[in-house]
Amino acid sequence: MAGSSFGRLFRVTAWGESHGPGIGVVVDGCPPGLPLDAAAVQEDLDRRRPGQSELVTPRREADRVRIESGVYRGKTTGHPIAMSVRNRDARPADYRAFGTAFRPGHADFTMQAKYGLRDPGGGGRSSARVTVAHVAAGAVARLFLSRRYGVTCTAWVRRVGDVEAAVDPERVTRERVEQSPTRCPDPEAAEQIRELIARTRSRGDSLGGVVECCALGVPPGLGEPVFDKLEADLARAMLAINASKGFEIGSGFAGTRWTGSRHNDLFRTEGGRIVTATNHAGGVLGGISTGMPVVFRVAFKPTSTIRKPQPSVDIAGNPVEVAGKGRHDPCVLPRAAPIVEAMACLVLADHALRQTAIRTGG
């Protein structure tokens, strides 16, 4: 059914396949009067783009975005904002070799099972290339959040394999994240990660890890108390990113080992505002933002495409052997960070608009 949309008031509808003509997105519900031009969107797309460093896939895509509607004289009009990029370096032939073989860890089998047919070109609609749409839409949401609420949202590589960065979430800036192609803001860990990725790639293997994200300036009151909790929508957004396997907010899985007396964040007054002394909650209580930083982490599995040959089966169930020939990332983490940011911005923008209807509607 119609499952290619995300958000309710700040609503995104995405389209496109990895090796088709292009990828696009329609952002519907962005309020009028927001300054917007292609350059602002391009900046975020450039961070997601392939071919940025030796750490990522060598596929060469300029990913130049076109804004095709919804903007008049440099401002949003309140109407749908259509954006698209062309696929330039599509090489569907690279995938023909797989024929009807099901690549391990990929959606080849499940897409066939679901639809009864599939476009084999680089995964088609299952490819991580579809996240071009997420990032373009997220850039609009980010601008909206920044202009309207002063929110900043930054994501970075917290861990790759067993190499973990030492970072204070509230102090990470985009500049520090961008200093290394690993997108790890701890220079020492970044260097180890760079080496680990290079070593693993050369062995024909791949790595996973954890991306962390922090949104500062989120006003109290975003999110709803039962099903549409802010953390629930963030979790959904993060598990919707290709290759993610987990989500935790605030103290997450580690905090489940504590007692309540340690875990509870105590309220106090600071400069006339009510804040909490600690932030084990990760900026949410009962599904609603507290005004403290929203901090969460996302688990990404090791890339499924590897050069090492692996046994599998084809559509008829016959044994085959597959080995990655297409271009791919030995570790998705560096490019996942901007996607995490984008999805977080979409969730926050949606809940910001929803809260408007609740508080100023009454």
Added chain:
Amino acid sequence: MAGSSFGRLFRVTAWGESHGPGIGVVVDGCPPGLPLDAAAVQEDLDRRRPGQSELVTPRREADRVRIESGVYRGKTTGHPIAMSVRNRDARPADYRAFGTAFRPGHADFTMQAKYGLRDPGGGGRSSARVTVAHVAAGAVARLFLSRRYGVTCTAWVRRVGDVEAAVDPERVTRERVEQSPTRCPDPEAAEQIRELIARTRSRGDSLGGVVECCALGVPPGLGEPVFDKLEADLARAMLAINASKGFEIGSGFAGTRWTGSRHNDLFRTEGGRIVTATNHAGGVLGGISTGMPVVFRVAFKPTSTIRKPQPSVDIAGNPVEVAGKGRHDPCVLPRAAPIVEAMACLVLADHALRQTAIRTGG
């Protein structure tokens, strides 16, 4: 805005406050012809009910469900199924003592910030009591999944504090889970957990932990490839449960430390079906079910209500001290397991109907 619904084709709308007249839910979209009576729903509600053992809140609620529409001569009609239970043992006065104080770890502050006013009775709409609706609706979804696909879905307590159970997800049955009031199917761990909870409660403190869930018999093809991935909707459902702080599917956070060659589940043919040799994916690839068991875990923080006095502030920002007087669970895990099951069934039923529209619509 209108945020009290869940699901798209199998759609649930919930209402009610902890210390109001009752809790209810409307299930819209359940196909016609499904045998349904109150007893089947009651069985699941009885597992969620307070006062079942010394491990949980002593609030005494019979939680007798009434089915008020959508069933004719013991079968669903295809029309909305309205169900409700009365609150019998509501004691809003227990909460009056808190006045406008914000209990640490609770939604008191965020509800006030969001709505500008709040019903203080036991958390009102933020109370875990609202999950009566989740469980009643989930019972209908469970019946639908069982009758139509032979799906079974079981959740249990995997860990409380640092006590972890040794279990094989594919072999846990509801019977084994129900043998202990802890809902931990490993008898040794169950006993340790029982003692740990008793000890912690007597100190006026609380505990967290992890619930694990496994759905068997899920056909391949449920879930959609971009935003509405099965794991994304499961993540959202789980983070929508009170006190949850994290979700992981299959290998989850641990698997992010592995290499791709270890993580990839290899396809093979078994009895004419395509299966995978391992199930690190947890039953999903690219957002779509593989036909293997769907296995995931949910992190629950230690209960926020504790008897130990804690400093806080009131609505005016003045310092106050609060200590749990209302009835509460020293550890939510035993009662969280049936809620996890219910939410998982709602997600699976929704995607099962969606897949029907995709494959038989064309």
Added chain:
Amino acid sequence: MAGSSFGRLFRVTAWGESHGPGIGVVVDGCPPGLPLDAAAVQEDLDRRRPGQSELVTPRREADRVRIESGVYRGKTTGHPIAMSVRNRDARPADYRAFGTAFRPGHADFTMQAKYGLRDPGGGGRSSARVTVAHVAAGAVARLFLSRRYGVTCTAWVRRVGDVEAAVDPERVTRERVEQSPTRCPDPEAAEQIRELIARTRSRGDSLGGVVECCALGVPPGLGEPVFDKLEADLARAMLAINASKGFEIGSGFAGTRWTGSRHNDLFRTEGGRIVTATNHAGGVLGGISTGMPVVFRVAFKPTSTIRKPQPSVDIAGNPVEVAGKGRHDPCVLPRAAPIVEAMACLVLADHALRQTAIRTGG
């Protein structure tokens, strides 16, 4: 699928069958802080109630509404407002006589075709009795619109059979409408209609007609320019009322005979506000309210249930004869007016909240 909800931000979910335990509705999205008690809802329900006069069905239902959630100390909390009424005078046995016969003009045949089974009690979910839910929800919407915007919304019987009232839509008040059990505010026409209905009923036949509705005080800017036009949502709401066959706004079908130079409403300034000299548009331009009165009409077919015996077929296709034995209205118009009002208020409240997200969100 899940089709029992209406509205997007001010969202209603309805349940219940004509001869089941009761009828109910959940209103989700009503902003917090609105004064609300059962008496305000009851007043509107009393106007829809059967048994008010000799013109309508003698079924005797008190239709006492209970508010079960979402209100605290006389004000809405922002949480779902559940309301329900009991069915007291259900007589499913009256319908058993029909067995599996399909009553002409009724949904018996289509419900059977759609669901494969049906609850025959007085039409079950197809009965006009389900509009109890519409009116209860509409009463909340009406209060919201009145308090927040000063909107009033009034509907009346404009025509029954060939008897047409002479009324100025902008001057009709609820008081004038309620002076006659016909709900026709033109006393002369009202008397003729009363006689016509009595005469037709005595012949075992039934009548149709037109309800007109006018909303005053609707601010400019409600409605959206492409699919979600205000008039589109009003049309949908009106055609969703049992027995309605048509909708027209402003000049409607008659205006299609005019030329553009006659039809165009000319803008002018009046007391600092921009208004139009005429209102052929009926208060909308391009799907968006102009600030002028919103005026529209709804066509209702003659009641399908008549005492006169009619030939039909049963579920097996065998010829049968049916004659109305259940209680019914010989003309739905008098009771349709409050339902039209209610549905109009639901549409306006929804668009009012949507506009809030557009203008204050940015």
Added chain:
Amino acid sequence: MAGSSFGRLFRVTAWGESHGPGIGVVVDGCPPGLPLDAAAVQEDLDRRRPGQSELVTPRREADRVRIESGVYRGKTTGHPIAMSVRNRDARPADYRAFGTAFRPGHADFTMQAKYGLRDPGGGGRSSARVTVAHVAAGAVARLFLSRRYGVTCTAWVRRVGDVEAAVDPERVTRERVEQSPTRCPDPEAAEQIRELIARTRSRGDSLGGVVECCALGVPPGLGEPVFDKLEADLARAMLAINASKGFEIGSGFAGTRWTGSRHNDLFRTEGGRIVTATNHAGGVLGGISTGMPVVFRVAFKPTSTIRKPQPSVDIAGNPVEVAGKGRHDPCVLPRAAPIVEAMACLVLADHALRQTAIRTGG
């Protein structure tokens, strides 16, 4: 808010402005395996296209559609189908002359009131040019309905001004409709309409009228009994078309003058199928299709843009005079017919998929 989508399972999201780069649409939810190429869509777009005859606007647009996703080797994949056309003959300068003047009968004033700013180019998002998206999406829906159910859906001009065609809805074919540029299938009336339009245009004035539409082959069971009635969704779809002011199905407004004994369509068995002897219902009972032809009519007001100068006001409320300089249709009816068809197909396709989830889901 996000109001540019239509449909729930067969879901359309539209974008684009009259004098921007282009118009586009994403169709999400079309089942996989449907044969689809650009030619099939183009055929429908060519019927909507401007410049087809002297009866319509001389704006010259090739309106060549590109399909950018969702089709692989000539078949739909089940993924979003993105389509777009370029605007070639945009002349925003034609509209600059209006400055901030509000054209009578247009959305200039309401768009300004709603969004606080507007793109003045030919109405921007309010222009009838946006219906390119409706027709492109409707072409996909039409193919789906035709292939899957054998449904045909045809619309024609029933009346312009006072010239009414004599037609039997069940016998009209697309071929007969296309024989005249008026799209009136009654040759005599067509000739009178052609003359009437020419005469009215030469006087600088415009005309309205009625489009009629008939869908044959619709299976019984489409539509839902309470809010999502088939006729309700058709009404909404029709009132969402630019310049429409009314909708009626079956006997419509005329039938409200009849008695029930005349209006009721009597069931009988014909060739093993249950049918009705007459079809005053217009193919629906209680919101659900009966299997008889679905027949409805849509009222279109006379075109608001006329060459005759008319007094108006500008954004500051100052008096101005406006006269149509842009290219426009003196009567929208001939081009409205394919748009009515397209919207009807979207509604029917959506309900067809919904019914699939109801009947095969259970």
